[in-house]
Amino acid sequence: MTDNVRSDRTPELEADLPSLMKKVAEGDQEAFTGVFQAVSDPVFGMVSRVLRDRAMSEEVAQEVLVEVWRTAPRYDPGRGSVFAWVLTMAHRRAVDRVRSEQAASSREARVALLDRETEFDQVVEEVEARFEREAVRSCLRGLSELQRQSVTLAYYRGLTYREVAERLAQPLGTIKSRLRDGLMKLRDCLGVTA
Numbered sequence: 001m002t003d004n005v006r007s008d009r010t011p012e013l014e015a016d017l018p019s020l021m022k023k024v025a026e027g028d029q030e031a032f033t034g035v036f037q038a039v040s041d042p043v044f045g046m047v048s049r050v051l052r053d054r055a056m057s058e059e060v061a062q063e064v065l066v067e068v069w070r071t072a073p074r075y076d077p078g079r080g081s082v083f084a085w086v087l088t089m090a091h092r093r094a095v096d097r098v099r100s101e102q103a104a105s106s107r108e109a110r111v112a113l114l115d116r117e118t119e120f121d122q123v124v125e126e127v128e129a130r131f132e133r134e135a136v137r138s139c140l141r142g143l144s145e146l147q148r149q150s151v152t153l154a155y156y157r158g159l160t161y162r163e164v165a166e167r168l169a170q171p172l173g174t175i176k177s178r179l180r181d182g183l184m185k186l187r188d189c190l191g192v193t194a
Contacts, residue, residue: 017082024072032069039083040065043090050094060097064090139189147182150175 017038023031043064048057068086075085140148146168153164165175 018077021072021075021077021082024069025075032072035068035082036065039068039086042083042087046087046090047094050091051097056097057094060093061090064093067093135190136186139186142189143182143185144178146170146174147178147185150178151182151186154179 017035020031020034020038024035040061044057044061047060047064048054051057051060064086067089071089075082079085080088140151143151149168150164153159153167154161159167161175161179162172164179165172168175170178
């Protein structure tokens with residue numbers, strides 16, 4: 001904060017802020033004007049120190065002041081002064097913005113790297129996927145009828161075990177056993193190691 005901002009914080013003003021906040025919590029716009037005048041410069045100063053970008057600091061400071069208006073009923077004078085509450089809110093919002101900007105920058109960097117990677121051969125991918133599908137179909141043919149139906153309904157149609165049991169008119173325990181046995185046979189057939 002600059003020295004002139006600190007000099008604006010008089011003991012009288014700080015003493016009056018809790019009563020103003022109480023009125024703001026009740027929707028008093030005039031009281032909010034008083035709170036705004038008292039805290040806007042310190043909020044901007046706090047946010048500016050964290051963000052180091054004037055335009056972004058102005059935007060975040062405005063967001064904080066809107067949040068003060070919206071959340072005024074949550075202010076608890078027993079937990080600290082109005083200044084402490086508002087400046088904590090400002091600091092958190094500024095840090096969130098920094099993190100958000102860093103995350104966006106990281107995403108953009110990852111996308112740029114992906115754009116530079118060599119294109120995969122789509123024909124090879126399609127052929128491999130076709131072979132995999134055929135291998136699964138072949139292994140499914142090696143299951144018992146109840147195992148095949150159970151696995152198909154649960155894993156290809158997305159039904160729950162209970163829904164599979166209802167659809168096949170079998171006890172739930174039987175379906176669970178057939179699914180477990182069928183999946184183990186599939187794993188062995190496909191050569192998947194546990």
